[in-house]
Amino acid sequence: MRATLADVAARAGVSLATASRVINKSSHNVTPELKKRVLDAVRELNYVPNAHAQALVKKQTTTVGVIVHDISDPYFAQIARGIQKVASEAERLLIICNSYRNPDRELAYIDLLRSQRVDAIILAGSGLNNLDFNHSVSKQIEGFISSGGKVAFIGRHYTPGNAVLPDNVGGALLMGRFLVEQGHQHIGVITGPATLTTTDDRLKGFHIALEEAGLQLPESYIIEGDFSRDGGTLAMQELLARDLPLSAVFALNDPMAIGAMSVLRANRIHVPQDISVAGFDDIPMAEDINPALTTIHIPLIELGRKAMEMVLSENESSQFEIRHVPSKLVIRESVVEFGR
């Protein structure tokens, strides 16, 4: 069947110990002659070490677990890309899990990753609220950390654990100010799920900008989306049905902005001439749609890179770090001055 190290040793006519010395490049010297015989045997038998046996004895795995909402969502795809980059430089293997923001699934995946004895867990786009977290997850995470595991959260901070956080409040503030500057006073807002802190923070930043300008944001101008493109279309349809004097729409992420634009287009409402549309995140396709999307740039790849770096660092696993990354306004074509 499958070749074991013992098979390799037998084939090479050496002892198990010697074969292991060759393969693990141990400090012990091995004659070039024997070395060659072992390596030949490895090739001939097509031997690959059993990672499970190794994990068992070495008590580490060089694998890292990543839990995201949905890997095919461009936001998470970009983050995963950053993670991957660092991971492959450091020769770590990634186990990627889609939670679809389902708390139960998220919990199940954490257990699964623990049972895989991953060296670290990166959690991005969690659907857990603080209650969930304190109730059950924190205990799991604590156990994981106390047994030497590393944890990093992206986009949200729980204790214990490292975190890398985009500046959601600041970004929304920037966009709010920009829209106001452009003369918009009646701005519809399509939010994310109300349970997510990302939604709260972005909404908060936007509120501050309006307050600064002495403007109101009536309840009827706000509608809850789900951060998906189709959620954006639904929300936009509902917003149109409310028949408000909108001059701009601020979607709290890009896919929803794109969904909203498609609804506007279907209704022969021109963007940006009739209504301006703004997004958030700056996913790659933001510059490819027409009109190109004015949005807030979040360095998604950077987010992933940083998280992976944290988790790879040699710090005491009980020493936590929180890193913030700035956002910035990217002005493209989908927002214009009111009345032009």
Add this chain to the structure above:
Amino acid sequence: MRATLADVAARAGVSLATASRVINKSSHNVTPELKKRVLDAVRELNYVPNAHAQALVKKQTTTVGVIVHDISDPYFAQIARGIQKVASEAERLLIICNSYRNPDRELAYIDLLRSQRVDAIILAGSGLNNLDFNHSVSKQIEGFISSGGKVAFIGRHYTPGNAVLPDNVGGALLMGRFLVEQGHQHIGVITGPATLTTTDDRLKGFHIALEEAGLQLPESYIIEGDFSRDGGTLAMQELLARDLPLSAVFALNDPMAIGAMSVLRANRIHVPQDISVAGFDDIPMAEDINPALTTIHIPLIELGRKAMEMVLSENESSQFEIRHVPSKLVIRESVVEFGR
């Protein structure tokens, strides 16, 4: 440190054997009373079984390895989505690896997955040519299969192994005929990497359509891209520089079509009035760009689903199956009749 099954048994005041019986729901009966004690101990100690120890003794892992070109490329993201769907229904864990079409990395990943003793490997978007494959990979794959592993390829078929294949020739034929019907005679083609059979097949289908119509496709109208958005922009720039009387451009996948459109837009060439643009694959964003992309629909999620199903089936792992999935033409806005 970390709780073991022995710890659980001790805490519950039962034998190791009994604890194992409870946890593995073995056919042996255990008194409700003891069962409860064991389950309580599991909870109190926050016990999760060591998957590596299990893998070692059970000789299977319930994990499946997936190698793709790049998970953040929408083509592969959609395929991965299909795979994930079936995988999570079947309670399989996925290890996703990005090869970036680098043959060496691809080989390294296959070895890595073998060392992880995954139950199956799905390979999508391989950068290996037949030579590579026959030279080194086939041996690895054969070894994997002969030790009970399952293999499925997506988009390309190697022996041995299952495969699920989109109809690239047929799809390109459809698009070719459509463009011709619309009166286009001077059509630029942006291909994928010349090493990929996908490129060959799509080009072949297009050639057939032109031949049917008695049209030529001069070399100068063909330019090689790399299936990426930015590759599409480069190719389009080069194509424009050649100063041909183009009335349409056929990009052999959607991201390149989108890149091409952005170049045309930058050059104030209107799509589709001045030049029609066609894509291939029908990734989700194809309908969100403006003008919406006319393209060939490949059921990407289905591709992933089928591959996973094959790999999960109880067939003899040496019995191979090849499944074809049809493509279809999706007419949107980016292609119009010549001269209109």
Add this chain to the structure above:
DNA sequence: TTGAATATGGAAAACGTTTTCCAATCATTT
């Protein structure tokens, strides 16, 4: 009360590797 059936415990092998310890062999130097 005996017998049978059921529940539990104890002990051990097996999975494939790494690591350690000591002994044995060999070549090289003094």
Add this chain to the structure above:
DNA sequence: AAATGATTGGAAAACGTTTTCCATATTCAA
């Protein structure tokens, strides 16, 4: 020729689980 050092082998423990076998204890029915 003896001493030194390097190389190799042999054997065993350890990692945490599953599974098997047998022994013991308990329960229930006849």
